[in-house]
Amino acid sequence: MKHCPSIQTATRTALETFAALLLRWNRTVNLIARRDEPTLWDRHIEDSLQLIPLLPPNLPRAVDLGSGAGFPGLILAIATAIPFDLIEADQRKAAFLREAARLTNATATIHATRIEATNLPPAPLITARALAPLPALLALTAPKLAPNGICLFLKGANATSELTAAAAQWHMRTEQHPSRTNPTGCILRISEIARATPIRDRDPT
Template sequence: MIADEKQAKAYLREYADDSAMSRLSKLEVALREENDAQNLVSNNSLHEMWKRHFVDSAQLLKHLPVQIGSILDLGSGAGFPGLIIALLRPETPVTLVESRAKRIEWLKYAVQLMELKNCAVEGARVELVGTHPYGVITARAFAPLLKLLKLSARFSTSETVWVLPKGKSAAQEIRNLPPRLRRMFHVEQSVTSDDAGIIVGKGKVERA
């Protein structure tokens, strides 16, 4: 379990070269400044940004196959996990979906700041985003699991991998799914909190 910022940076070194670490440092500074203007993340999490946001996002990579096509991050908000995944998987196209105007502006700025050529911001509600198949679908603090699956079903295929960081509710949210969906998913332990889980699954979700 990652205990502090020193351990968080050591963890990220497994995925990030010097250039990527430098860009993460730029993101840290920019996020602290922007958080004074809009509440992107909780103030309590700012002193553990590398652990609570950067590692919390990067850990999803170990649940992804090497060849994944493209990634869809729903309700990106401050940019987690999408910005971090885009940085650490520069060969993979990543789309960040966000509907709130100030958050859209922030995401576009962050993408430019971090020089993420593979990352695009889709400024719209999920319901209005064009239907395209994605290799990976992720979301953090976006919606309860069943609602999330209903909203994003049309983006999934039989090969789509789902990686959905959750808190204490992960196992319960899976239990609340209809049986046909429940069998698709399981919970992996988060490395950033004993209480947090990551819902992982693979396959196409049929529209409810």
């Protein structure tokens, strides 16, 4: 793995098991685009692994929103052994996630339901990839994030415009890190999230 050369042998083996299972399931369940199958490792697996250096130390658990085919949540659970709650409403994708977690011994619990319907303790870390524009993503995230928690979002070329749009609705602290796998992408590390008070609701001064 050119972007993650320090991955241990056991982790690499588990990721290879995951990749083989994904390609097999992808014949009948739309987990990733067929055109992406030859670049599965670079485009999806290593894209997820690049979050590892940004993880807070000693994480007790994390939540991944809209887990889809397991990026980045299941990949991080496999590689770090951090317990992840993976939320995925699509029942077929959730079934894949359960099987992948079982075969790789990943520390992951699958919740086959809508994000808004889950009732989990506030998480110190929330991750997401290709789920929603940032303003909508923050609305999904804020109720589930612990007070001192952080978010790691993998974003594409529209990250800057999404940050501008989100700033009209949310107060937050942001860091923007370049993606090592996508030349037009980035990683947003967001903390201290609070909804901005609409002007009409502010007390007059």
